[in-house]
Amino acid sequence: xxxxxxxxxxxxxxxxxxxxxxxxxxxxxxxxxxxxxxxxxxxxxxxxxxxxxxxxxxxxxxxxxxxxxxxxxxxxxxxxxxxxxxxxxxxxxxxxxxxxxxxxxxxxxxxxxxxxxxxxxxxxxxxxxxxxxxxxxxxxxxxxxxxxxxxxxxxxxxxxxxxxxxxxxxxxxxxxxxxxxxxxxxxxxxxxxxxxxxxxxxxxxxxxxxxxxxxxxxxxxxxxxxxxxxxxxxxxxxxxxxxxxxxxxxxxxxxxxxxxxxxxxxxxxxxxxxxxxxxxxxxxxxxxxxxxxxxxxxxxxxxxxxxxxxxxxxxxxxxxxxxxxxxxxxxxxxxxxxxxxxxxxxxxxxxxxxxxxxxxxxxxxx
Amino acid sequence: xxxxxxxxxxxxxxxxxxxxxxxxxxxxxxxxxxxxxxxxxxxxxxxxxxxxxxxxxxxxxxxxxxxxxxxxxxxxxxxxxxxxxxxxxxxxxxxxxxxxxxxxxxxxxxxxxxxxxxxxxxxxxxxxxxxxxxxxxxxxxxxxxxxxxxxxxxxxxxxxxxxxxxxxxxxxxxxxxxxxxxxxxxxxxxxxxxxxxxxxxxxxxxxxxxxxxxxxxxxxxxxxxxxxxxxxxxxxxxxxxxxxxxxxxxxxxxxxxxxxxxxxxxxxxxxxxxxxxxxxxxxxxxxxxxxxxxxxxxxxxxxxxxxxxxxxxxxxxxxxxxxxxxxxxxxxxxxxxxxxxxxxxxxxxxxxxxxxxxxxxxxxxxxxxxxxxxxxxxxxxxxxxxxxxxxxxxxxxxxxxxxxxxxxxxxxxxxxxxxxxxxxxxxxxxxxxxxxxxxxxxxxxxxxxxxxxxxxxxxxxxxxxxxxxxxxxxxxxxxxxxxxxxxxxxxxxxxxxxxxxxxxxxxxxxxxxxxxxxxxxxxxxxxxxxxxxxxxxxxxxxxxxxxxxxxxxxxxxxxxxxxxxxxxxxxxxxxxxxxxxxxx
Numbered sequence: 001x002x003x004x005x006x007x008x009x010x011x012x013x014x015x016x017x018x019x020x021x022x023x024x025x026x027x028x029x030x031x032x033x034x035x036x037x038x039x040x041x042x043x044x045x046x047x048x049x050x051x052x053x054x055x056x057x058x059x060x061x062x063x064x065x066x067x068x069x070x071x072x073x074x075x076x077x078x079x080x081x082x083x084x085x086x087x088x089x090x091x092x093x094x095x096x097x098x099x100x101x102x103x104x105x106x107x108x109x110x111x112x113x114x115x116x117x118x119x120x121x122x123x124x125x126x127x128x129x130x131x132x133x134x135x136x137x138x139x140x141x142x143x144x145x146x147x148x149x150x151x152x153x154x155x156x157x158x159x160x161x162x163x164x165x166x167x168x169x170x171x172x173x174x175x176x177x178x179x180x181x182x183x184x185x186x187x188x189x190x191x192x193x194x195x196x197x198x199x200x201x202x203x204x205x206x207x208x209x210x211x212x213x214x215x216x217x218x219x220x221x222x223x224x225x226x227x228x229x230x231x232x233x234x235x236x237x238x239x240x241x242x243x244x245x246x247x248x249x250x251x252x253x254x255x256x257x258x259x260x261x262x263x264x265x266x267x268x269x270x271x272x273x274x275x276x277x278x279x280x281x282x283x284x285x286x287x288x289x290x291x292x293x294x295x296x297x298x299x300x301x302x303x304x305x306x307x308x309x310x311x312x313x314x315x316x317x318x319x320x321x322x323x324x325x326x327x328x329x330x331x332x333x334x335x336x337x338x339x340x341x342x343x344x345x346x347x348x349x350x351x352x353x354x355x356x357x358x359x360x361x362x363x364x365x366x
Numbered sequence: 367x368x369x370x371x372x373x374x375x376x377x378x379x380x381x382x383x384x385x386x387x388x389x390x391x392x393x394x395x396x397x398x399x400x401x402x403x404x405x406x407x408x409x410x411x412x413x414x415x416x417x418x419x420x421x422x423x424x425x426x427x428x429x430x431x432x433x434x435x436x437x438x439x440x441x442x443x444x445x446x447x448x449x450x451x452x453x454x455x456x457x458x459x460x461x462x463x464x465x466x467x468x469x470x471x472x473x474x475x476x477x478x479x480x481x482x483x484x485x486x487x488x489x490x491x492x493x494x495x496x497x498x499x500x501x502x503x504x505x506x507x508x509x510x511x512x513x514x515x516x517x518x519x520x521x522x523x524x525x526x527x528x529x530x531x532x533x534x535x536x537x538x539x540x541x542x543x544x545x546x547x548x549x550x551x552x553x554x555x556x557x558x559x560x561x562x563x564x565x566x567x568x569x570x571x572x573x574x575x576x577x578x579x580x581x582x583x584x585x586x587x588x589x590x591x592x593x594x595x596x597x598x599x600x601x602x603x604x605x606x607x608x609x610x611x612x613x614x615x616x617x618x619x620x621x622x623x624x625x626x627x628x629x630x631x632x633x634x635x636x637x638x639x640x641x642x643x644x645x646x647x648x649x650x651x652x653x654x655x656x657x658x659x660x661x662x663x664x665x666x667x668x669x670x671x672x673x674x675x676x677x678x679x680x681x682x683x684x685x686x687x688x689x690x691x692x693x694x695x696x697x698x699x700x701x702x703x704x705x706x707x708x709x710x711x712x713x714x715x716x717x718x719x720x721x722x723x724x725x726x727x728x729x730x731x732x733x734x735x736x737x738x739x740x741x742x743x744x745x746x747x748x749x750x751x752x753x754x755x756x757x758x759x760x761x762x763x764x765x766x767x768x769x770x771x772x773x774x775x776x777x778x779x780x781x782x783x784x785x786x787x788x789x790x791x792x793x794x795x796x797x798x799x800x801x802x803x804x805x806x807x808x809x810x811x812x813x814x815x816x817x818x819x820x821x822x823x824x825x826x827x828x829x830x831x832x833x834x835x836x837x838x839x840x841x842x843x844x845x846x847x848x849x850x851x852x853x854x855x856x857x858x859x860x861x862x863x864x865x866x867x868x869x870x871x872x873x874x875x876x877x878x879x880x881x882x883x884x885x886x887x888x889x890x891x892x893x894x895x896x897x898x899x900x901x902x903x904x905x906x907x908x909x910x911x912x913x914x915x916x917x918x919x920x921x922x923x924x925x926x927x928x929x930x931x932x933x934x935x936x937x938x939x940x941x942x943x944x945x946x947x948x949x950x
Contacts, residue, residue, distance in 0.1 A: 060849055080852040081861075093850035097868040106864070107854035158855065 009033035010194050011057065011162065016066035018052050026052050028218040030066070034196060036161075039188050041197045043205040044215030045241070053215075054164055054198050059083050070162065081110075086155035086163040086193075090170050092147040094139035100126070100150050101135035107158040125157040126150075128187065145176040152184065156191070163188070165197045169204065181208050202242050206230065214238050231290075235277055236364040239288040246294070246333050248287045252363065255281050260363055262287055266329025269307055272358040277365040284366040289356055291322075291336040296344070298355030306355040309333065311346045321345065325354065439928075446921035449699040452691065455496045456483040460695040468692070468713045471683040477671040478637060481521045482602075485630040486609045488515040489617065502916050503701065503710070504690040510681050517678045522633030524668045529632050532661050535654060536632075543623050544651050545600075546607050548591040555623065558588055587621050599646040599655075602634040633670075636662055689713030702922035726906070726923065733903045734930070736821060737885040743825040744832035744881045745874060752836035752873070756843075770833050778827065782894045785823040789813040789895070815897030823895045824885055831884060832877035839873030875947040879938065883931055903927060 011034040018027040027049045034040045042050040055061040056068060059080030067074055075083055094103050101122055108118045126132045129149040139147055148168055155163055165184070169177045185208045188195045199205055205212045206226040214221045214229065214237070222234045233239035240247065250262040253270065260275040262285055271287065278285050298306060312331050313324040320336045323346055327333040335354065337343055346352065397405035453460050458479035466472040487493040497511030529536040543552065565583035572578040590611035596604040610631060611622035618625075638644060639662045644655045674682040681687050693711045694701060701711045708724040709716050718724075751770065755763045773781060788794045791810045799805040813819055843866060851861035889904040896905070903923060910920035938944065 058849075058853055060852075080849075081855045081857055083853075084855070085853060087850065087853035089846050089850060091844065091846060093844075093846045095847060095851075095865055106851070106856070110854065110856045110860055154854065164853075 010036040010038075010071060011196065012067075012069040013053070014067040014069065016053075016056065016063045016068060018049070018056060018061065019064045025064075026218055027056075030220065032213060032220065032223070034194060036194055037189075037192045039185060039195045039197065039208060039210045041199060041205040041209035041212045042215055043199055043202060043212050043241075046200060048215040049218040050198050050213075050215040051166060054166055054196060057196060058085055058087055058164055084158075084160050084162075086158070086160035088148070088151050088155045088163065088165040088168045090167040092139070092144075092151040094147055094151055094154070096139055098139075099135065100131070100137050100139065100142070103139070103150065104135075104154050104157050107154065111158060121157055121159075125153040128156070129153045129183070144172050145180065148172065148180060149183075152187070156187070156193070160193070162194045162196070165195065167199050168197075170199075170201075177204070184208065206242070214241060216241070232276075233288065233362065233364065236286045236288065236366070239286075239362070239364055244291050244334060244336070246289045246291060246327075248289070248328055248330070248333075249366065250285055250287060252278050252281050252283045252285050259358065262363055264328040269328060271307070271361065273361040273363040274359050276362045278363050285363045286366050288362045288364055289360060291334040292320075293360040294335045294354050294356050296335070296337070296346075297353050306353045309352050309354045311348050311350045311352065313348060314346050316345075325352075327354065442921045443925055444921075445918055446702050446925045447698045447700065448918070449694055449701070450697045451496055451499050452694050453697050455487050455492050456480065456691070456695075459483050459691070463688070463692045463695060466688065466692060468685070468689065470685055471671065471675065472688060474669060474671045477674055477682075478633070480674070481518060481670050482606055482630055482634065484511075484514055484518045485521070485628060486606070486613070488518055489609075489613050489628075498915070500690055500694065502705075502914075502919065503694060504686055506681065507687060507690065510679050510687065514674075514678050514682075519629060521670060521673060522629035522631070522636075525636045525665065526629045526632040528665050529635070529658065532658060533654065536658075537626065539622070539624055539626060541654065542607070542627055542631075545647070545655075546592060546596045546604060546611075547623070548593040551588065551591040554588040555621075558585065561585070586619075587615060590615060590622055595646045599644050600635065600638040601643070603631060603638050606631050606634050636665065640665075685713070702918040703926070705919055706922045706926055726903070729901075729903045729906055730926070730930075732817075732901075733886060733927075736817060736824075736900070736902070737882050739821055740824050740828060740885045741878050741882045743821065744829055745878065747825065748829055748832035748836055748877065749870075749874070752833050752840055755833070755837050756840035767837070770830055773827065774830060778890060779894075781827060782823055782891050785819070785826070785895060786814060789819055789822065814895050815900070817896075817900045819895040819897070820892045820900035820902075823891050824888060827891060828881045828884055831880040835876035835880065836870065836873040839876070840870055843869045871942070872947055875938070875942055879935070879947065882934070886931060887927065 011032075013030045013032040016027060016030040017025055019025050030053060032053075042053060044050045052061060056063050059075070059078065063076055068076055070083065070085075094100075095106070098106065104122045104125055105118055108121060113121070122135070123132070126135060129152055131146060131149050131153065134142065134146065134150070139150070142150065151168070155165075168184075169180055172180065181204055184195075184197075187193075197205075197208065206229070209226060211223060211225055212229050213223045216237050222229060222238045224232070224234075229238065229242050233242060236247065239245050248262075248264055248271075250264040250271075252260050252275075253263050254261045255275055255278065258274065260273055260278060261270050262273050263270050264287075273285075273287050307327055309325040309327045311323060312326055315322040315324075319339055321339060321343065323335045323337070324331065325333040325335060333354075399405050399408035401408075456479075459476060462476040462479040463472060466476065471477075484493060487496065493511045493515045494508070497508040500511075501508035526536075535541045562583050562585075565581060569578050569581045569583075572581055590608070592604055592608050592611075596607070607627065610628055614620045614622045614625050635658075639655070639659045642659075644659050647655050689712050692713050699711070704711050704716060705719075706726050708719045708727050710719050751766075755766055755770070757763075758766065786793075790796070791812065793813075795813060796805065796810045800807050800810065805811055813822070847865050847869065848861045851865040852858070856864065886902075887904050888902060889908055892900055892902045893905050893908075896902070904927075907920045907923045907927075910916045910923070935944075
């Protein structure tokens with residue numbers, strides 16, 4: 001698996017800033033390197049600046065400050081059509097007045113590629129997305145999923161080294177989205193294309209990417225492989241944004257290298273946590289625990305802390321049970337347990353003890 | 367249900383039966399509803415009430431459109447071929463002209479018919495209208511008819527004198543009543559007369575004026591009825607006498623029983639009697655007729671043809687006048703359409719108009735050429751403006767849109783007059799060109815009162831009709847198409863030409879149709895700034911509607927214009943496709 005941190009970064013953002021009105025920075029000091037053949041996803045809520053970054057890379061927006069490099073060459077002042085970057089849009093952007101084959105032929109024609117060669121490439125690209133028989137159709141005669149396959153084929157037909165995808169699956173239904181997620185990752189890895197993918201859907205980001213850059217407020221909050229992102233969030237935004245998360249507020253009372261004690265705000269109970277983003281004793285902190293790492297009436301050894309909890313709600317979800325608890329004065333603590341034959345089903349009002357391993361409990365910035 | 371277990375005898379809704387039904391339907395090519403009726407019938411029945419309600423809902427508007435829009439157009443189309451005035455005013459003449467050979471004046475019989483028709487027409491004052499109608503085709507007929515109207519009442523006076531000389535009774539209206547009036551009418555009239563006398567006596571006896579007014583007798587005389595013997599025995603006389611009686615009663619409000627008949631009636635009587643007709647009368651009337659019949663042989667014969675040609679106007683002997691009457695004698699004519707195509711209808715068939723009167727083909731060609739020029743100018747000027755408008759931020763584009771619409775809030779006349787000020791030889795534009803040195807002072811450009819003026823002024827006036835549909839179509843073209851094109855490697859121009867422009871074509875289509883159709887029928891601006899070389903066919907139509915009053919020709923020109931527009935519309939549909947027109 002390619003690593004973005006190696007010296008031959010293919011795409012590089014060096015201290016890039018972007019402002020539209022001269023007053024507010026939409027992208028603040030972006031430093032990012034994407035390795036050759038890497039599948040990088042930019043994930044974030046809307047307005048976080050991820051699409052702006054993509055547009056700067058494609059050439060539709062200019063960077064206010066800093067340098068963008070592609071294959072080691074600065075591309076800040078190169079117009080979009082000379083960058084040779086394939087792009088897939090959320091609304092497919094298939095030209096409605098051209099047939100599917102004509103759409104695919106367009107990037108080849110503007111590159112003055114001969115007719116016979118064009119036809120070969122178009123056929124290969126259509127076969128690649130399993131749409132070989134649809135060359136004569138108009139985009140309006142295709143379903144959303146088919147249109148997106150064609151858009152993908154069009155972005156790949158001129159064999160670019162870098163493909164940008166701007167929420168390409170946003171308009172599709174869940175099942176289709178999952179199929180296409182799989183196909184896109186497969187294609188990207190087979191062809192060895194570098195892909196920068198923008199989405200606000202975290203499942204999509206986690207399942208498809210080599211690395212994920214989580215954007216918020218114009219900055220990259222964390223850039224890491226999906227498993228790190230989920231299991232080792234660096235700050236509370238990432239912890240809250242990726243997956244379901246239980247957050248407990250408190251104050252650090254003692255701090256060592258790999259252990260800290262946090263006094264919870266509500267009840268004053270003390271728990272052990274892994275210090276990630278706390279600097280000194282007396283700091284406010286937000287403790288993050290994943291719902292599936294919590295156990296009822298735990299038997300986790302003497303290091304484990306237990307807390308008193310009261311069941312507020314029990315939801316049967318098929319493969320898991322979702323239990324909402326009142327913990328440390330807050331009633332939004334979620335616990336997920338697998339649906340096993342021996343699993344107890346709690347009813348509202350019951351008092352239970354909950355606990356977890358200290359390393360699953362991360363003390364982050366407040 | 368003796369054999370209920372046999373699947374084939376089961377009649378309910380079973381899967382087997384459904385398959386059988388489907389098979390049957392496939393064979394007959396018809397889908398069946400659950401109750402076995404054809405699905406189409408069933409559907410139509412269920413929708414009928416809905417359709418009816420919808421129709422009732424739009425009925426007022428539909429009727430309004432029919433009355434105010436469809437009906438006038440239909441009337442106009444009808445007027446362009448309608449020509450009943452000739453056959454209605456000159457029925458006898460038109461019939462007599464059937465046997466005319468088309469050379470010189472027709473025979474005496476035709477002139478007799480003409481005399482009868484014209485006497486009646488003159489009494490009804492219809493002859494001048496007919497004269498004007500035929501004057502469109504042959505100049506001079508209007509004054510000929512007017513002249514004839516003044517002299518035609520003298521025809522037959524010679525015979526009248528001879529009849530009276532023969533027997534004084536011929537002068538007496540009562541004689542004519544015995545010969546012509548139906549017995550029932552005489553009785554009715556007697557009844558009416560006694561009622562009237564009684565009423566007048568009562569009125570005389572009234573003491574106050576108000577009472578007298580209340581008692582006033584206002585019933586008109588019962589309408590005249592011809593008797594059967596007269597129309598058999600003396601057909602010509604009877605036919606004219608009936609007209610005489612009707613006109614006397616309705617137009618002059620007199621009684622035919624008291625008025626002396628027209629001279630032309632004696633003429634007709636002479637014609638009837640000298641042809642040997644007049645049998646069927648009894649008693650005194652028979653004696654009178656027999657006596658007259660044996661006397662007419664000795665009457666001095668008077669030629670009406672000679673009278674018309676020598677006494678009234680020698681034009682009555684010309685082939686042209688008679689040819690025109692014959693050519694336009696049918697109730698429907700292609701004459702107006704032929705005239706619109708610079709052709710004319712004569713007794714010999716279709717001929718070209720004389721060279722100096724051929725204007726319509728030229729005008730149609732000029733109208734088409736100038737409308738197309740205006741349309742293309744509008745596309746050239748409007749496209750960049752619409753493009754700018756659709757790509758600017760909302761606030762700015764709305765402001766600019768108001769500037770586009772501003773001309774609509776100014777009177778058309780003001781705008782056109784402004785162009786007069788700008789474009790005239792001593793006007794602003796010429797002054798600037800002279801000042802820059804592009805044009806010599808003694809050689810200023812002629813920018814108005816010609817085609818240039820019309821094209822400039824009309825392009826300005828019709829420009830919003832191009833910009834608005836273009837703008838609303840361009841508004842709907844998302845920016846990501848051009849982005850996609852650029853990301854695929856297209857230069858700005860290629861992205862515009864191959865991706866943006868084809869998607870804006872529906873707007874160009876809609877704008878072009880609007881501008882072209884508006885300009886093809888434009889009237890006021892060419893009239894004001896067009897001079898003689900910059901006028902349209904519509905100016906000619908307006909002239910025929912309001913000045914020459916030749917509505918038939920105006921209608922024909924209008925119909926041709928309508929047909930032209932429809933043909934162009936059809937061609938547009940074939941070449942570009944009418945679904946490729948969008949107003950946004």
